[in-house]
Amino acid sequence: MAQDGDFRVRIEVPVAWGDMDAFAHVNNTVYLRWFESARIAYFERMGIIGSGAPTGIGPILASISCRFRAPVTYPDTVDAAVRVTGIGQDRFVMQYQVASRALGRVVAEGEGVNVSFDYGVGRKARLPDAWRESIVRIEARPVEVIS
Numbered sequence: 373m374a375q376d377g378d379f380r381v382r383i384e385v386p387v388a389w390g391d392m393d394a395f396a397h398v399n400n401t402v403y404l405r406w407f408e409s410a411r412i413a414y415f416e417r418m419g420i421i422g423s424g425a426p427t428g429i430g431p432i433l434a435s436i437s438c439r440f441r442a443p444v445t446y447p448d449t450v451d452a453a454v455r456v457t458g459i460g461q462d463r464f465v466m467q468y469q470v471a472s473r474a475l476g477r478v479v480a481e482g483e484g485v486n487v488s489f490d491y492g493v494g495r496k497a498r499l500p501d502a503w504r505e506s507i508v509r510i511e512a513r514p515v516e517v518i519s
Contacts, residue, residue, distance in 0.1 A: 379453030397443035
């Protein structure tokens with residue numbers, strides 16, 4: 373696969389027929405769902421996501437971008453990968469990459485900013501030390517400190 377090997381969390385996602393739009397390729401919103409599925413897999417590895425609505429400190433998506441590199445069609449399976457590239461006082465940046473097995477290449481890349489959010493009071497919070505430690509453990513490399 374033509375995907376970058378430095379991504380620490382990867383998931384496999386089969387492309388569904390219903391993912392395609394009137395132009396006979398996967399709709400652009402589906403790529404963001406693939407990013408989301410990879411992000412949730414990362415959160416599960418961090419141990420910060422479980423069942424039920426959050427009441428304490430949890431992650432919230434502040435922004436996301438996607439660069440589409442090639443259209444995907446049914447049938448296919450994509451590999452969605454994610455890594456953390458930066459950690460700040462109250463946020464961390466995730467980089468995404470999606471590769472098509474049928475095309476043998478990367479079909480989308482993106483970036484998202486996740487903020488540590490106190491759901492009990494409804495505002496951002498300092499990034500918990502346990503999250504920082506989990507990210508460093510998962511990444512197995514130094515992660516850039518951002519402002």
